[in-house]
Amino acid sequence: MTLPLLDDGVASGLLCGLLFGYVLEHAGFGSPRKLTAQFRLSDWSVFKVMFTAIVVAAIGLYGVTATELVAADGFYIPTTFFWAMLAGGILVGAGMAVGGYCPGTSAVGLATGRLDGLFFIIGMILGTAVFAAVFEPIAGFYYAAEGPEAQTLSALFGIPTWAVLGFLIVIAVLGFRLGTRFERRFGGALTAGQLNDDGDKTTGGSVETSNVRTG
């Protein structure tokens, strides 16, 4: 058996997706209020969950390549196109701050009964159509400043992968501490109980929050 299995079949897609969606919902990421609270720095779950996941998966991928269970080039690594990817990150961040979701979490939101998730998806389809319509005039920007193919942080900084992983673990620990400190100041991360109150009846909750801030 050679790893990765390169299984892009129906069962593989359903299995990976099922587990992905199951974990995202349990993290609270179906809620646009919880997701956007990250940007107001009052709930650091997005940072904590994403960074932990990146570190855990990165250690696993390092493990299977270092032990030669998988060839060094066995996994897909994106190539940098500096300006388009930075602009893309900025627009996706702005989109979440305004609309409450990113693409994956909008699917989670919709599946958990949130109709605004559906409207976000309609917006994404429109945005994708706009992008396609203007693709030719912006192609120069889209392909500008291409980096080395599949460049990793280890290659960029010229340090071994284990050192990059160590550095990311340090950032994760510091981020968790800083995040928890912020969360305490703003009255704690949003709980499932708070979020399942009807969104229209949140005035009471908001008043409490502002009391905590002034207090």
Added chain:
Amino acid sequence: MFSEPRPFWSPLAAGIGLGLVLLLTFLLTGHGLGASGFFTRLTAWFGGEIARPATEANIYLGPFLKAAGGPLATWITWEVIGVMLGALVAAVTSGRFRVKLDGATRLSGSRRIACAIAGGLLTGVGARLARGCTSGIGLSGGATLGVAAFLFLIGFFVSGVAIGWLARRIWA
């Protein structure tokens, strides 16, 4: 009254779980998890249904229509269907499933809808520019330690905090 919802997992537990799911996905497929790729294909499919000649002629969406089995016959379609099923199971079994118009808390219904569409529009353009979204580039690319992922994530967080600060009155 609804039953009381069960608490979310701790961020550490959810993060470890998500990391293991991502690792499994890499070992099974050679690539990570994603989402926006599905919505690109869905856009191509809609284009093919309502404006086929124009969509076929489009340099970006056209190739998806020519794919064998149509634009949706691919791994990511099944993955996103799985995401929705997995999220549904988690929400129902935890007492967190509610049909409602969620979103920008302080706004009325129609304005919430406008915000969701506007946010989706920005995200749709952004994900195409970045060649992926928070899952495909940020999370999956991050696990491979790809430079592209961290560039994307820096832009995502800095912009999110800046726009989130401007939008704080409609959300909290």
